[in-house]
Amino acid sequence: MIATGCAALTRSVRVEEIMGMPISIHVLTAAVRDGDTERAVEACFAELRDIDRVFSTYRTDSDISRMARGELALRDAEPRVADVEAACRAAAIETGGLFSATWNGTFDPTGFVKGWAVENAARRHLEPILGAVDAVGINAGGDMQLFTAERSEWVWNVGIADPRHPGQVIATLPVRTGAVATSGSAERGAHIVDPRTGSPAHGVRSATVVDTSLARADLWATTAVIAGFEDRTWIPRSGTRTGILIADDGRVTRWLDGTSVDVVPQGTLLG
Template identity: 60%
Template sequence: MGAAPGRQVEVRHIMGTAVSIHALTAPGADVDARPAMEACFAELREADRVFSPYREDSDISRIRRGELTIEQAAPDVAEVAAACSQWEESTQGRFSARWRGGFDPTGYVKGWAVERAAVRHLAPLVLQPGVIAAGINAGGDIQLFTADDSDWVWHVGIADPGRPGEVVATVDVRNGAVATSGSAERGRHIIDPRTGEPVDHVVSATVVGDGLAAADVWATAAAVAGFDDLSWLAGADTRMGILLDGAGRVRRWTGATPVSVQPASVGVPA
């Protein structure tokens, strides 16, 4: 067995959650990933400054107070607004940035910002000699990269809400994103924008995809749709996904094909 790779890790609290960045290097490699990590953190802080609904001085707060229009705001705001409109159409209203009487893209921004920052600053890391892989985890939403000449695989555990500290499945990812939504971690915080009512029939919805922005939207849409409704799946570009409901059932799909429904206690193969 070869020597374990080196691991450089930095953690910051940004966008209301813990954000950790990991860089794996070949044994003995003289690589400093910290500049790329700090650049990634800086970009996320700027996204928080512009988009946070909890900051009185953010562009989003000013828009919601009528002090600023989307066109007058930072250019990223118009980009996000356009993307949210497209996602509302794609999810048939299961996702929306306008359900609370104003523009609030909170449900989209974190995944979008993390993916964008990771692609800009972490993806180039794995092109450097001696770097095996790099990834970012923002409150359980993950974007991962692996060097083409490496056999490294990220093993991502999907938490079992009914058994704290346990996982219901492990997903292997080389390059891609994993997003989880639902009521297990934060309670009934997901709202069905079509009704304005909180949803709790799915305690955890995990989606694996190419990019975190899309994976995060589809995880939210899956939670809103509910455990028994996969009618949205045919129009979604996901690699795989897992739903867990409050009764302990697990539903799994691969691509656009439902695979199985089973009790959570049985577990789900990776």
């Protein structure tokens, strides 16, 4: 996360390993952090740890793992599981089947639950402290839910990694309040499965989506990878703010308010 804005603000960061990834909470303020801010940060982390307890596919005692083994029915699971299951069914319809939490015959909400969990925890615990701080944001493995107080001049400038050149940034996106999610094969290889074929999705090396909601940004970033670089019919119906797609072969396209524009590589002759 790259952020610039008011030089006089002090940034404090706390990081914990949850859901198998580093999750950091960033607080920007001109004043000393008070007890209420500290308690909000701890409460946010605590909720995410509890979400992991329920939804982790790596924990044998989670509700999701027990459901996969046939030991627990949806109706008997923790109530949040039913909420996520309903949201996943709606997402499958909205994306035209490009997203599915049941493609392999069991319920696995891995592609949805992270964004949903981080957004909900951030809105419940972090957004309310904007009265005391200038800005607060949470970064979960590169996916971010960001808030800025209306009175503040702070702007989060989010750097988008160039998947072809590790350590370099291909673009920056200014966000005051909103969410940024990135999916693709650049970091973890071809791990996203196309539910239509059951095979790993190919064609998009990196998809970054900006929206108001991290749950939706994460959903549509995953959808973009599954759709592939050539199919952008999902962009107008997603309702997302903006984003950038980088193909396996290096081609780049960006969109704003549903309109996509191909970015011509430097040195290309137009005729």
